[in-house]
Amino acid sequence: MVANVPKRTLNTLMNAISSGVVPRRGLEYIAVGRKKETQTFVNDLDDTADGGGAFRFISGRFGNGKSFMTQMVRNYAMDKGFVVMDADLAINRRITGSKGEGVNTYRELVKNTAYRTRPEGGAVEPILQEWAESLCDELGGRDAVTLDGIRHIVRQKTADMASMQYYRDFATVLSQYVYSYLTDQEDDPAIRWLKGEYDLKSNVRKDLGVSTLVDDSDWYEIIKLWTRLFVTLGYKGLVVFLDEAVVLYKLQNKVSRSNNYERLLTMFNDIMQGKSSYLSMYVCGTPEFIQDPNRGLYSYEALKSRLVSGRYETGYDNYLGPVINLRPLSNEEIFVLLRTVKGLHEQRYGYTSDIDDRKLEIYLKTVLSGSVSSSMLTPREITRDLISLLDTLHQNPQATFEQLVQGRKVANDRNPDDDIIEDLDV
Numbered sequence: 030m031v032a033n034v035p036k037r038t039l040n041t042l043m044n045a046i047s048s049g050v051v052p053r054r055g056l057e058y059i060a061v062g063r064k065k066e067t068q069t070f071v072n073d074l075d076d077t078a079d080g081g082g083a084f085r086f087i088s089g090r091f092g093n094g095k096s097f098m099t100q101m102v103r104n105y106a107m108d109k110g111f112v113v114m115d116a117d118l119a120i121n122r123r124i125t126g127s128k129g130e131g132v133n134t135y136r137e138l139v140k141n142t143a144y145r146t147r148p149e150g151g152a153v154e155p156i157l158q159e160w161a162e163s164l165c166d167e168l169g170g171r172d173a174v175t176l177d178g179i180r181h182i183v184r185q186k187t188a189d190m191a192s193m194q195y196y197r198d199f200a201t202v203l204s205q206y207v208y209s210y211l212t213d214q215e216d217d218p219a220i221r222w223l224k225g226e227y228d229l230k231s232n233v234r235k236d237l238g239v240s241t242l243v244d245d246s247d248w249y250e251i252i253k254l255w256t257r258l259f260v261t262l263g264y265k266g267l268v269v270f271l272d273e274a275v276v277l278y279k280l281q282n283k284v285s286r287s288n289n290y291e292r293l294l295t296m297f298n299d300i301m302q303g304k305s306s307y308l309s310m311y312v313c314g315t316p317e318f319i320q321d322p323n324r325g326l327y328s329y330e331a332l333k334s335r336l337v338s339g340r341y342e343t344g345y346d347n348y349l350g351p352v353i354n355l356r357p358l359s360n361e362e363i364f365v366l367l368r369t370v371k372g373l374h375e376q377r378y379g380y381t382s383d384i385d386d387r388k389l390e391i392y393l394k395t396v397l398s399g400s401v402s403s404s405m406l407t408p409r410e411i412t413r414d415l416i417s418l419l420d421t422l423h424q425n426p427q428a429t430f431e432q433l434v435q436g437r438k439v440a441n442d443r444n445p446d447d448d449i450i451e452d453l454d455v
Contacts, residue, residue, distance in 0.1 A: 034376065039055065041053070047416040051097050052100070056104060057101065060101055062359065062365075069085075070102045077111070077265070080307055082300045082310075087311055088318070089355035090357070095272070099270050103268070106268045107148055112264050116270070124293055140224070157203075171211055176205075183204045190254065190257045228242075256308045268309045269310045275314045277314075296310065360397070374420075380423065384422070
């Protein structure tokens with residue numbers, strides 16, 4: 030039985046699935062087969078809210094559900110009161126580089142900052158503006174606002190951050206932003222600094238009177254300052270997602286790869302040794318990105334020693350270590366997913382399809398038998414094609430399921446041992 034999904038969420042969910050992209054909302058309605066992995070993330074968030082954190086690499090082949098898994102965790106984190114940041118790494122967005130690739134990643138993370146009531150991103154300024162309004166009330170209203178007064182109350186509110194690197198400049202910039210917002214100043218240089226948009230230290234000194242510039246060498250430290258600020262403002266912590274890390278594996282220059290891996294190691298050690306608080310980070314990539322001894326993380330010995338599987342893990346899954354390997358969904362799990370998608374399609378358009386479980390089984394076997402290798406198929410492709418089939422049948426009453434699958438290779442003589450749905454409660 031498919032849950033009753035709110036109309037807006039249902040439409041967004043189905044549009045995304047039919048387009049072959051991971052939806053931003055409604056993932057909980059189609060999640061199957063990830064119970065152990067999900068529990069790991071839930072535990073991580075509990076630890077993060079208590080002042081700890083986690084750093085994990087999420088490994089899986091293309092289509093195995095990395096983006097789906099991280100998006101679901103992202104949504105769960107926001108529901109639990111965390112701020113989240115996410116970015117897809119690319120050739121111009123890395124951990125570090127010679128042309129500002131690291132600060133480009135920082136800019137993307139800040140742009141994609143989100144929380145429960147701003148799940149689509151762009152949440153940095155609303156968060157700061159809400160804080161500014163509360164500080165204004167404490168100071169006695171806008172008429173009582175002065176820059177010195179703002180600086181004093183900002184430092185008072187963030188006193189527990191005082192020992193952190195770059196705190197003084199961060200607090201100065203925050204004070205300038207709050208003052209500019211409350212006095213309705215346009216073209217505020219403070220928000221440019223906070224978003225990592227400055228390129229020259231001379232301009233930063235001139236505009237803001239600080240010496241720190243957000244760049245490739247310090248952006249992670251600035252993320253830690255954001256984390257503690259969010260906690261000060263009442264959020265549970267910060268969760269950061271970096272997807273498409275295979276980009277680092279594909280770097281041709283060995284020195285560039287090593288530099289990026291060294292920075293990942295620094296961040297990993299920082300979080301896992303408890304040097305940061307209320308911060309968790311997840312980096313997603315393919316198995317080759319992690320395990321390739323020539324170009325992957327395993328080529329960097331210090332990372333390999335931290336990530337390699339233990340001697341007792343052979344043949345077993347371990348969802349508590351630094352690397353979470355996402356296995357492909359089984360045929361049975363994919364069948365459950367197809368059944369759910371069919372139910373959501375019926376709910377969206379208010380009808381009852383004549384495709385029963387047996388026809389869904391035939392559809393799945395048809396898709397699998399028509400592929401050179403079932404491992405090359407992904408749930409994304411299978412569900413997208415099912416929606417296409419359902420769309421066609423719904424809009425064309427004269428068409429039949431049998432006609433649309435005609436000519437495809439479907440086994441007529443079923444072997445009971447191969448029955449996908451025999452063990453399901455149907």
